[in-house]
Amino acid sequence: MNVTRRQKKVASLIKKELSRLLIEGIQDSSSGLITITRVEMTPDLKTAHIYLSFFGSEQQEAILELLQNKKGYLRKSIASKVKLKYNPMLIFSIDQNPEYEKKIDKLLEDIKKNEK
Numbered sequence: 276m277n278v279t280r281r282q283k284k285v286a287s288l289i290k291k292e293l294s295r296l297l298i299e300g301i302q303d304s305s306s307g308l309i310t311i312t313r314v315e316m317t318p319d320l321k322t323a324h325i326y327l328s329f330f331g332s333e334q335q336e337a338i339l340e341l342l343q344n345k346k347g348y349l350r351k352s353i354a355s356k357v358k359l360k361y362n363p364m365l366i367f368s369i370d371q372n373p374e375y376e377k378k379i380d381k382l383l384e385d386i387k388k389n390e391k
Contacts, residue, residue, distance in 0.1 A: 279318070286314040288357045289323050296352055301341065307331030309338065312370040316363065323363040326370035335369055342367045 290311050302309050308330040315324045327342075329335045342349070346365050354362040 278315075282316040282318065282320065285320055285357075285359065285363075286316045286323065289316075289325075289353060289363065290314040292353050292356050293325065293349065296349060301338075301345070312372065319361075320359065321361050321363055322366060324366050324368065326368050326372075328370050339367055339369065 290313075293314070294311055297309050297311070310328045310330070312326045312328045314326070316322070317324075327339070329338065346367075350362055350365060353365075
């Protein structure tokens with residue numbers, strides 16, 4: 276799938292604004308560190324898939340549900356800062372890539388240990 280320059284630019288703007296909103300309104304000491312790893316836009320720019328990573332929190336599902344509940348507020352805030360023809364629908368998901376990368380790193384370390 277080819278990602279256009281426009282999709283990348285809109286994704287970057289949404290990521291920047293959502294990061295600011297997370298820091299100001301949602302993230303606290305109990306939620307740990309919430310990171311937006313990537314934002315992917317559909318070709319029509321009407322849907323944004325937001326992938327999140329959590330560090331220092333065991334309440335990932337609760338935080339994800341909180342974000343789902345605040346979706347309207349987040350969309351409205353994004354619309355006021357990012358001027359687009361359509362205000363994109365937000366879909367939040369937990370990014371599985373960091374766990375996958377950790378597993379690969381561990382396997383590589385095990386292989387190195389076995390070679391010695």
